[in-house]
Amino acid sequence: MLSSSLAGLLLQVGLLAGVQPAAGQTSGPQPFDLSTISLTNSRWMDNQNRTVSYLKWVDVNRLLYNFRSNHRLSTQGAAANGGWDAPNFPFRTHAQGHYLTAWAFCYASLRDNECRDRAAYFVAELAKCQKNNGAAGFSTGYLSGFPESEFAALEARTLNNGNVPYYAIHKTMAGLLDVWRHLGDTNARDVLLALAGWVDTRTGKLSYQQMQSMLGTEFGGMNDVLADLHKQTKDDRWLKVAQRFDHAAIFDPLAAGRDQLNGLHANTQVPKWIGAALEYKATGSTRYRDIAKNAWDLTVGAHTYAIGGNSQAEHFRPPNAIAGYLQKDTAEACNTYNMLRLTRELWPLDAASTAYFDFYERALLNHLLGQQDPASSHGHVTYFTPLNPGGRRGVGPAWGGGTWSTDYDSFWCCQGTALETNTKLMDSIYFHDEGALFVNLFTPSVLKWAAQNVTVTQATDFPAGDTTTLTIGGQPGESWDLFVRIPSWTTDQAEISVNGEKANIDTKPGTYAVIKGRAWKDGDKVTVRLPMTLRTVPANDNPNVAAVAYGPVVLSGDYGSGSLSSMPTLSLDSVRREGSGGLTFTATAGGKSVQLKPFYDAHGINYNVYWTTQGKLPA
Numbered sequence: 001m002l003s004s005s006l007a008g009l010l011l012q013v014g015l016l017a018g019v020q021p022a023a024g025q026t027s028g029p030q031p032f033d034l035s036t037i038s039l040t041n042s043r044w045m046d047n048q049n050r051t052v053s054y055l056k057w058v059d060v061n062r063l064l065y066n067f068r069s070n071h072r073l074s075t076q077g078a079a080a081n082g083g084w085d086a087p088n089f090p091f092r093t094h095a096q097g098h099y100l101t102a103w104a105f106c107y108a109s110l111r112d113n114e115c116r117d118r119a120a121y122f123v124a125e126l127a128k129c130q131k132n133n134g135a136a137g138f139s140t141g142y143l144s145g146f147p148e149s150e151f152a153a154l155e156a157r158t159l160n161n162g163n164v165p166y167y168a169i170h171k172t173m174a175g176l177l178d179v180w181r182h183l184g185d186t187n188a189r190d191v192l193l194a195l196a197g198w199v200d201t202r203t204g205k206l207s208y209q210q211m212q213s214m215l216g217t218e219f220g221g222m223n224d225v226l227a228d229l230h231k232q233t234k235d236d237r238w239l240k241v242a243q244r245f246d247h248a249a250i251f252d253p254l255a256a257g258r259d260q261l262n263g264l265h266a267n268t269q270v271p272k273w274i275g276a277a278l279e280y281k282a283t284g285s286t287r288y289r290d291i292a293k294n295a296w297d298l299t300v301g302a303h304t305y306a307i308g309g310n311s312q313a314e315h316f317r318p319p320n321a322i323a324g325y326l327q328k329d330t331a332e333a334c335n336t337y338n339m340l341r342l343t344r345e346l347w348p349l350d351a352a353s354t355a356y357f358d359f360y361e362r363a364l365l366n367h368l369l370g371q372q373d374p375a376s377s378h379g380h381v382t383y384f385t386p387l388n389p390g391g392r393r394g395v396g397p398a399w400g401g402g403t404w405s406t407d408y409d410s411f412w413c414c415q416g417t418a419l420e421t422n423t424k425l426m427d428s429i430y431f432h433d434e435g436a437l438f439v440n441l442f443t444p445s446v447l448k449w450a451a452q453n454v455t456v457t458q459a460t461d462f463p464a465g466d467t468t469t470l471t472i473g474g475q476p477g478e479s480w481d482l483f484v485r486i487p488s489w490t491t492d493q494a495e496i497s498v499n500g501e502k503a504n505i506d507t508k509p510g511t512y513a514v515i516k517g518r519a520w521k522d523g524d525k526v527t528v529r530l531p532m533t534l535r536t537v538p539a540n541d542n543p544n545v546a547a548v549a550y551g552p553v554v555l556s557g558d559y560g561s562g563s564l565s566s567m568p569t570l571s572l573d574s575v576r577r578e579g580s581g582g583l584t585f586t587a588t589a590g591g592k593s594v595q596l597k598p599f600y601d602a603h604g605i606n607y608n609v610y611w612t613t614q615g616k617l618p619a
């Protein structure tokens, strides 16, 4: 900490220029606690319900199997799992942290006691595993489903069994932190602090060079979770450990704004960028902000498909390579889950920009909503989202592609992140600062904003309809501003009315419209209309190849059980809406009539997202 006179001196000579407010003072809108927002009936809630039903059904003792077995405790007669949690799978127990987080989210948002009890039981059992480390021959604090010797091999750079040990540790730590945060569970706190202490001890012995070399192996968001632990505890020790995981080979080019992503394993990188955003907020060092922001700009601008996903075969391809990589293994879901987390960390730093939530909406609606099988009562999901002509979710290759996950035989990374996605669909709809409410997403929901003593109820059938209504309830105290994102995809006919009267405010697409300083009354109704039009989303690398969208919704061709061997040519001028409402269109492609529907609804059929295009969309 600088003495104030020294800081004054440095300010005078300009040395602190560019240094942002210190830890904890990062300005900008804040998210609401999950417990204050609930979804109401909608497609979003249906997704949440399916995931919650799986979370309350899955056998907790099966999920404990590898932890208990590794820490030399009885597996209590439970069966072992298959897939990425099989007893011989290298990074088994990577998935359990996602279950912990999802149970914590379920409890936080729904006050569901069964989710709470499952999380608490699981953590209590993890505590027993950790306490048995002496007998198991592990160091104090260690907690995992595979032996600690994997870390010795990782450090010696001799690990060659495909394990990514810190990737799994990160997930466990993040799950424990969420259970501590949302349940107030002190077991979770103690187990987490012991495990974090183990990480500190282990990594504290390594030189900078040894550490950087070790970071060549995927390590998830170790800097993210440790910076988050610092935020939770205010203990600088954890920030120091977080910064040990700053990966120079990735951070240096990003700090300089250079796109060197080509060929990198995508989901290995995104969590590091979330960590950088948190480290910026903790330290005020603008280098961290630049890394996170440049990574976001490059990825969204030059590596992202129309549906908001990135990567092919899990890897970044050359900048702007889109049309050249439309395969069965595009758009790994974890990457998008992580990009959304990065987005909601970055937006508050530049809250006048709609680019962040324009992207968030695009990726959540067009990629992650449809990642889940609506026919699965357990909310099973795909790993990739195929974008090849005639792609399909539901059937396909035995591994990856568009194949659905299963109850006990998948445990892919993307199954884990989807448990979180579908239990936190409410977490980014609203943000606030002292005197303002920000509406970023158009999702049916109820917000209880205690600081202003109001309830805000959002009713909408968006994106099937173009209107959303926000009703203010309660006895508001002071006046406050209402900011509404006017997406860049809408038209200059966007409008906002208050109690039926058009508000005389700027509603330009790609800005936040603001109703300033209104003294809100019980029953006030704000109606937001965001007209949608047909538009193309061209591939960066080929202007003749494009997806077609209506407003925010990417449309896909319904080919039923018909197969496609190449990208069909779509006559853009043939696209017509069926009827006056709804999101079904017809068009002519390859000389044949085809229906276009929201891609998030393309289930149980072969679909087509990208087209060779001809002509112009009707005005």
Ligand SMILES: *[C@@H]1O[C@H](CO)[C@@H](O)[C@H](O)[C@H]1NC(C)=O
Residues within 6 Å of the ligand: 045, 046, 049, 110
């Ligand atoms: C979804 O779950 C909620 C409880 O969280 C329940 O009120 C609602 O009826 C469920 N919806 C359906 C379609 O089952």
Ligand SMILES: *[C@@H]1O[C@H](CO)[C@@H](O)[C@H](O)[C@H]1NC(C)=O
Residues within 6 Å of the ligand: 453, 473, 474, 475, 476, 477
């Ligand atoms: C908050 O609103 C409730 C009614 O919804 C009212 O009874 C209460 O007095 C209000 N509290 C404050 C501090 O304004």
